[in-house]
Amino acid sequence: MAKDRGAHNEQACKQVDGEMTRFFELFGKRWTGLIVAVLTEQGAYFADLRRAIPGISERMLSDRLTELATAGLVVREVDAGPPLRVAYRLTDAGKALEPALKELSRWAEKNLPSGGEGCPEQFRG
Amino acid sequence: MAKDRGAHNEQACKQVDGEMTRFFELFGKRWTGLIVAVLTEQGAYFADLRRAIPGISERMLSDRLTELATAGLVVREVDAGPPLRVAYRLTDAGKALEPALKELSRWAEKNLPSGGEGCPEQFRG
Numbered sequence: 001m002a003k004d005r006g007a008h009n010e011q012a013c014k015q016v017d018g019e020m021t022r023f024f025e026l027f028g029k030r031w032t033g034l035i036v037a038v039l040t041e042q043g044a045y046f047a048d049l050r051r052a053i054p055g056i057s058e059r060m061l062s063d064r065l066t067e068l069a070t071a072g073l074v075v076r077e078v079d080a081g082p083p084l085r086v087a088y089r090l091t092d093a094g095k096a097l098e099p100a101l102k103e104l105s106r107w108a109e110k111n112l113p114s115g116g117e118g119c120p121e122q123f124r125g
Numbered sequence: 126m127a128k129d130r131g132a133h134n135e136q137a138c139k140q141v142d143g144e145m146t147r148f149f150e151l152f153g154k155r156w157t158g159l160i161v162a163v164l165t166e167q168g169a170y171f172a173d174l175r176r177a178i179p180g181i182s183e184r185m186l187s188d189r190l191t192e193l194a195t196a197g198l199v200v201r202e203v204d205a206g207p208p209l210r211v212a213y214r215l216t217d218a219g220k221a222l223e224p225a226l227k228e229l230s231r232w233a234e235k236n237l238p239s240g241g242e243g244c245p246e247q248f249r250g
Contacts, residue, residue, distance in 0.1 A: 014166065015177050016159050019233040020226065024158040026237065033149040034141045041139065052140050071237065093236040100228040101145065107225055108144040111218040112151065112196065 026071055031056050031064050033101075036073065036090070040098045043089035045079075068094070151196055156181050156189050158226075161198065161215070165223045168214035170204075193219070 027033050031053065038044060038052045050061055065088060068074040073094035079085045090097075152158050156178065163169060163177045175186055190213060193199035198219035204210045215222075 014163075014173075015179065016163050017230065018239055019230040019237075020159060020162040022237040022239060023229050023233040024152075024155075024162075027149075028153065028155045028158050030149075030153045033153050034145060037145040037149075038139075038141050048139075054140065073236075096236060097229075097232055100225060100232055103225040103228060104148050104222075105142065105144040107222055108148040111198075111221060112144075112147040114143055114147065 026067065029064070029067075031060055032068065035061070035064055035068065036094060036097060037101055039074065039088060039090045039094065040101060043077075043087050045085050045087050047085075049088065073097075151192065154189070154192075156185055157193065160186070160189055160193065161219060161222060162226055162230075164199065164213060164215045164219065165226060168202075168212050170210050170212050172210075174213065198222075 027036075034053050034056075035049060038049055044052070046061070046065075049065075050056060050058065053061070065074060065076070069076060073091055074088050075091055077087045077089065079087050152161075159178050159181075160174060163174055169177070171186070171190075174190075175181060175183065178186070190199060190201070194201055198216055199213050200216055202212045202214065204212050
């Protein structure tokens with residue numbers, strides 16, 4: 001780090017950019033990203049979403065879907081049935097996230113080992 | 126949704142993939158993504174990171190950096206000084222996230238309007 005000190009002085013006043021902040025305001029919350037990831041495959045009923053995401057509660061799923069709808073990424077549609085059911089699908093804005101999610105998935109495959117919390121760099125093979 | 130019902134039956138048993146789950150276990154927490162975004166620019170001292178991310182507390186920043194180090198994305202280096210300071214930088218695994226973060230940032234620029242919570246699709250221009 002010491003050799004970076006000149007550049008560091010400029011860095012000291014910098015703030016994280018607005019786009020990243022807006023992105024992680026929405027997605028830096030538990031479950032939000034997984035809900036969108038499931039919906040990129042296709043629209044789903046509430047119960048399917050709950051089943052697809054192990055550990056999510058009904059309340060959390062409902063709150064996150066409301067946030068995603070408010071942000072314009074998800075739409076809610078009532079299927080008159082019977083049985084009457086509520087389906088969710090991505091808007092065009094939501095669908096436009098798919099390439100980035102695929103890239104994150106590839107990154108995770110390479111860089112976040114499954115089974116556990118990951119492993120500090122010095123212990124890797 | 127009704128016309129999807131055939132496909133829906135297959136979907137009903139699907140679970141979200143392991144890579145997405147691992148990614149959002151780490152990044153689906155407040156602040157984590159922003160810390161990595163700041164460090165993609167260059168290494169930074171603890172105080173710089175705090176300044177770069179408005180609203181983060183010392184405790185939160187410290188906890189998130191520990192999680193990122195455990196996951197092998199960040200390394201901590203002591204700069205003997207004086208003054209003695211602790212610097213953080215991304216590992217190769219952490220740096221490899223940069224293209225995906227740039228893509229998320231471009232997506233947010235287009236799809237998450239600044240100033241507020243975003244706007245439902247039907248109200249967009």
